[in-house]
Amino acid sequence: MRIRISRENLLKSINIVARAVSGKTTMSIMQCIMINASGTEICLIANDLELGIQTIAQGIILERGMIAVDAQIFSNIVRKLPDNDVSIETSGEKVMIRCENSKFAILGREGSDFPFLPEIDRSVGIRLSQYTLRDMISRTIFSISSNESNGMMTGELLEINGHSIRMVALDGHRIAMRKNELRDVYENRKVIIPGKTLQEISRILSGDTERTADLFFTDKHILFAFDSTIVVSRLIEGEYYKIDKMLSSNYATRVICRRKDFLDCLDRATLLVKEEDKKPVIIMLREDEMELRINTTIGSMDEIIPIRKEGNDLNIGFNPKFLIEALRAVDEEEVVIYLMSPKAPCFIRDAEDRYCYLILPVNFITID
Amino acid sequence: MRIRISRENLLKSINIVARAVSGKTTMSIMQCIMINASGTEICLIANDLELGIQTIAQGIILERGMIAVDAQIFSNIVRKLPDNDVSIETSGEKVMIRCENSKFAILGREGSDFPFLPEIDRSVGIRLSQYTLRDMISRTIFSISSNESNGMMTGELLEINGHSIRMVALDGHRIAMRKNELRDVYENRKVIIPGKTLQEISRILSGDTERTADLFFTDKHILFAFDSTIVVSRLIEGEYYKIDKMLSSNYATRVICRRKDFLDCLDRATLLVKEEDKKPVIIMLREDEMELRINTTIGSMDEIIPIRKEGNDLNIGFNPKFLIEALRAVDEEEVVIYLMSPKAPCFIRDAEDRYCYLILPVNFITID
Numbered sequence: 001m002r003i004r005i006s007r008e009n010l011l012k013s014i015n016i017v018a019r020a021v022s023g024k025t026t027m028s029i030m031q032c033i034m035i036n037a038s039g040t041e042i043c044l045i046a047n048d049l050e051l052g053i054q055t056i057a058q059g060i061i062l063e064r065g066m067i068a069v070d071a072q073i074f075s076n077i078v079r080k081l082p083d084n085d086v087s088i089e090t091s092g093e094k095v096m097i098r099c100e101n102s103k104f105a106i107l108g109r110e111g112s113d114f115p116f117l118p119e120i121d122r123s124v125g126i127r128l129s130q131y132t133l134r135d136m137i138s139r140t141i142f143s144i145s146s147n148e149s150n151g152m153m154t155g156e157l158l159e160i161n162g163h164s165i166r167m168v169a170l171d172g173h174r175i176a177m178r179k180n181e182l183r184d185v186y187e188n189r190k191v192i193i194p195g196k197t198l199q200e201i202s203r204i205l206s207g208d209t210e211r212t213a214d215l216f217f218t219d220k221h222i223l224f225a226f227d228s229t230i231v232v233s234r235l236i237e238g239e240y241y242k243i244d245k246m247l248s249s250n251y252a253t254r255v256i257c258r259r260k261d262f263l264d265c266l267d268r269a270t271l272l273v274k275e276e277d278k279k280p281v282i283i284m285l286r287e288d289e290m291e292l293r294i295n296t297t298i299g300s301m302d303e304i305i306p307i308r309k310e311g312n313d314l315n316i317g318f319n320p321k322f323l324i325e326a327l328r329a330v331d332e333e334e335v336v337i338y339l340m341s342p343k344a345p346c347f348i349r350d351a352e353d354r355y356c357y358l359i360l361p362v363n364f365i366t367i368d
Numbered sequence: 369m370r371i372r373i374s375r376e377n378l379l380k381s382i383n384i385v386a387r388a389v390s391g392k393t394t395m396s397i398m399q400c401i402m403i404n405a406s407g408t409e410i411c412l413i414a415n416d417l418e419l420g421i422q423t424i425a426q427g428i429i430l431e432r433g434m435i436a437v438d439a440q441i442f443s444n445i446v447r448k449l450p451d452n453d454v455s456i457e458t459s460g461e462k463v464m465i466r467c468e469n470s471k472f473a474i475l476g477r478e479g480s481d482f483p484f485l486p487e488i489d490r491s492v493g494i495r496l497s498q499y500t501l502r503d504m505i506s507r508t509i510f511s512i513s514s515n516e517s518n519g520m521m522t523g524e525l526l527e528i529n530g531h532s533i534r535m536v537a538l539d540g541h542r543i544a545m546r547k548n549e550l551r552d553v554y555e556n557r558k559v560i561i562p563g564k565t566l567q568e569i570s571r572i573l574s575g576d577t578e579r580t581a582d583l584f585f586t587d588k589h590i591l592f593a594f595d596s597t598i599v600v601s602r603l604i605e606g607e608y609y610k611i612d613k614m615l616s617s618n619y620a621t622r623v624i625c626r627r628k629d630f631l632d633c634l635d636r637a638t639l640l641v642k643e644e645d646k647k648p649v650i651i652m653l654r655e656d657e658m659e660l661r662i663n664t665t666i667g668s669m670d671e672i673i674p675i676r677k678e679g680n681d682l683n684i685g686f687n688p689k690f691l692i693e694a695l696r697a698v699d700e701e702e703v704v705i706y707l708m709s710p711k712a713p714c715f716i717r718d719a720e721d722r723y724c725y726l727i728l729p730v731n732f733i734t735i736d
Binding site: 105 | 670
């Protein structure tokens with residue numbers, strides 16, 4: 001193989017596929033990036049079997065071939081090269097990387113055991129803007145469970161319903177839901193996508209509303225196609241939780257407050273919480289104000305925030321982290337919070353049902 | 369005690385004294401910041417017995433007193449408060465911190481066991497700009513030894529000689545020396561200052577050439593006074609190494625090269641060096657060019673840089689890290705390097721003797 005490619009294009013492509021390089025195994029083919037120049041284009045591929053990414057790098061093929069190189073070493077070298085054309089040439093498993101007066105030689109692998117991406121039918125898919133996809137992920141992903149043994153909770157539900165798309169994450173203590181309109185009408189569909197896939201893909205997607213991403217499905221896989229990149233991920237199998245039932249609820253108290261006031265105050269309250277103890281913040285809803293109190297081994301905090309309230313007064317306790325993450329996922333200057341009782345979940349939602357954040361309260365015994 | 373102070377002033381003062389808070393002991397008085405408002409000014413003090421810092425915070429004393437508070441908790445709270453006036457009030461060992469609608473209560477300590485700074489005579493001292501002091505530290509400190517058991521090598525020599533000041537750091541493999549002129553003539557003096565003191569003080573000093581720092585000495589301590597801050601550090605005892613003899617040397621080869629070319633190339637070479645193995649970079653000096661080669665378990669690199677050379681051709685090996693750190697400590701576009709033989713140290717120095725970086729070579733057996 002012999003190719004020539006600008007350092008800029010090469011580095012951009014490396015940064016994209018590197019997201020699918022396995023961080024766990026050592027010295028395995030899954031820690032490699034495959035440079036495939038056996039066709040008419042230079043393809044970079046990485047695949048840890050859960051998640052595979054393939055992207056086309058703009059460059060010139062002088063002699064066809066392919067080689068797998070250690071992702072870490074290869075990307076470190078390219079990162080430090082001068083900003084000029086890079087030539088990559090193989091001789092057996094030896095890989096020569098040249099740029100200006102600099103000449104590197106490293107050992108590659110023929111890659112006969114490299115896991116190429118599965119072929120997926122791309123005749124029927126759905127299309128949305130990269131911005132929308134990235135936005136829905138970032139505003140829900142924090143609510144998945146990080147505990148590997150929690151199965152479906154480590155992924156997110158992606159649901160197509162006519163011309164609406166919905167993403168849902170939950171971890172047993174809270175639910176995050178985001179909904180958007182699609183331009184066309186599609187067949188109904190529900191899949192559960194691993195959280196890691198969504199995290200990595202949201203780092204590659206552009207924030208551009210004009211650029212689109214296409215999604216294709218099989219029983220076991222989802223494929224994202226955008227720009228010159230393809231991402232293939234396995235799906236989590238199973239029937240997702242009955243979300244609609246959980247998200248529909250009456251309320252006895254409706255509170256409107258400035259989001260920033262509430263966030264800043266919760267932020268201060270968490271100062272007093274150590275990682276290991278799960279001290280709740282106690283929220284006391286009164287006529288025109290909300291009082292927040294927290295009392296831990298480190299000290300205590302007490303703060304009052306102005307609110308507008310309809311319905312009953314209420315004292316309720318929450319894990320402040322869950323409130324903070326939900327409030328950060330919302331853009332509005334003012335948020336509306338719906339509550340029922342000290343033992344029922346609270347909801348932060350908009351009137352149009354574009355988002356809903358449900359948080360379970362924490363039991364507290366005395367307020368002192 | 370009852371004081372009122374703007375959050376901005378308080379945070380600035382906390383950030384200064386926090387540099388002397390001990391990171392090692394747990395729950396001891398040395399992890400506290402002392403707020404001393406028993407006189408006419410609000411003083412913040414921290415002292416880990418090696419290094420003590422005291423600074424005056426602009427604010428109002430409503431009721432005199434003092435209290436020691438956990439540095440970590442106190443600074444976290446102040447950092448998150450709204451940007452407004454903060455009131456701090458004690459009631460026994462309870463400390464109330466108020467700002468706008470926010471009210472924190474934490475436990476302080478009376479601090480009868482707090483180590484206040486030693487009194488040091490400030491009648492005779494030396495004066496230089498904060499910029500110069502900070503600059504000399506940052507351009508030498510990387511050459512001290514980080515191995516605690518290396519005694520004097522963990523500190524830097526500070527030498528006053530008439531109207532010149534010199535700082536020297538060495539670790540057994542290299543020497544870094546910086547010299548500057550003082551405005552006045554002072555009594556000759558040599559002290560060895562702990563590296564940690566210099567590191568912390570260089571983070572507090574401003575880069576302003578117009579603002580001055582005064583240095584005072586006792587047999588065991590050095591005191592730095594600048595702005596509203598005092599830093600006291602113990603000195604390292606003993607007779608420093610005979611530097612002048614080490615730094616004077618003939619040469620057989622004199623090389624001039626562009627500093628950036630050399631640095632970038634060394635930077636690339638280090639990609640192939642793992643932490644644990646100490647592979648040297650081999651430098652081959654020829655008529656108009658210098659070839660750099662490195663060969664490790666990861667791969668090999670080879671690069672040629674144009675130079676101007678006087679004297680003999682030479683092949684010599686170095687730890688690339690030492691060359692990189694010395695070259696980074698120099699500003700010039702071109703550097704002059706003096707060499708004698710493959711077994712003798714090289715010198716990077718200017719004609720005026722304002723700086724000198726000495727680096728010992730590494731033995732290498734074969735160049736392949």
